[in-house]
Amino acid sequence: MCKGYLGIEPHFELWRYFFYIYLIKKKERGRKTLVPMGCAGIHLQGQRAAENMPCQLSRSNKGWHSHWFYLKNDPAAPLPIFSVRLVEEVPLSWLWGPPVKEKKMRDLLEAITFLKTRGLRGASVIRGYHARRVVPLMARVLPMYKMTPAAQLVGTTLAHGLLRDSEVAQRVKEATGEADVVFPIPGHPAMRPDAGFIELPAGLTFRDSVAPLPEHAAVRATNRAADEQRKKEKNDEEKKRRSKQRAKLQRGKRRQGSSEEEEDDGSM
Structure with a gap:
């Protein structure tokens, strides 16, 4: 949504406004124990759901094992060393809560409301990155909304080949659980910078907000x-x-x- 429709990099404060992280434990013999993988989950702040774009997601991830994949650890930008440590308690930073609705946040929320009235919903965003052939954890030199057929994509990692409309529809269906998904999506707003993308109202200003790094x-x-x-x-x-x-x-x-x-x- 940030890149394709708001025209900005992923906004950390906006993410914190809509979502929160919680610790996942499983029951074994009547006791809750830590899980070695997938120990945390992300939930939408229930009282803020109406301010976000409509986004239905599948309630089941059954069969995910068949899609398991490995990524090469690039020595030029290596992943952090695995600590073999379980998260046993919720870190304090998880409890800070969403930021207050300052001017910069009000403008973002106003832009989202504006886009919602023109047809933006979760299926549109999911359709966008499948149609653009963006891959997980991709290396890129351009934001997604600038990846056009004429753009220079040297240094950017994309999946090869275009997807058929029926395949895009199937992937959206798997992600949302909606049985009647079709592609192209009727009334779906164009993603930046495709022809006909929605210009946001004048006067709205956004300031970058990125997730804090370890050195911070x-x-x-x-x-x-x-x-x-x-x-x-x-x-x-x-x-x-x-x-x-x-x-x-x-x-x-x-x-x-x-x-x-x-x-x-x-x-x-």
């Missing part, structure tokens, strides 16, 4: 420590304010009790 850990730790200190100071101030209120209330009660005692003595 020290900066995040510093920012988190500063946030915790500010939170502590705020909590301390609130405790002092409440303590003063309680002391003031107690003094008022004592004065009221003394006045009542003096009235009782005078009446006797």
Whole structure:
């Protein structure tokens, strides 16, 4: 959606706004145990589903073993060393929650709403990367919306050969679980930069937001420590304010009790 319809790189804050990560455990003999593979899952934030494009996905991944594949670890850009470590507890970063709806987020959500009213849905996006022949974990020199037949794709990894319409429809059907999928999709908006793609309203501005890298850990730790200190100071101030209120209330009660005692003595 980001590349093909919003015309931007994948937006980390937008992803955090719509999705969250949870830890997966399996039950064995009445106890929950960690799983060695696929230990985490991604869910759509239920209360935000209406703000995203409609996207039905298959509820079953039965038969995925038959599509298992291996990728070469490119020495020019190697994958991280496997730590042989299971994620036993949810990291704190998973609990930070979605960002607040700032101006930059409001513009993105407005653009998504605009595209939804013109037919954008999940099946359209899935159709897009199959029709463009984008491959998993591809090396690329151009964003997807610039990969046209006339573009120079040297250094970009794409699957070979075009797919028949019926094959694209079958792949969309497998991903969505929709039985009546057809391709081309009626009312489907064109993907950038194909002819007829939807121009977004003027005045909407997007700022890049990428996922934090390991080298950002020290900066995040510093920012988190500063946030915790500010939170502590705020909590301390609130405790002092409440303590003063309680002391003031107690003094008022004592004065009221003394006045009542003096009235009782005078009446006797």
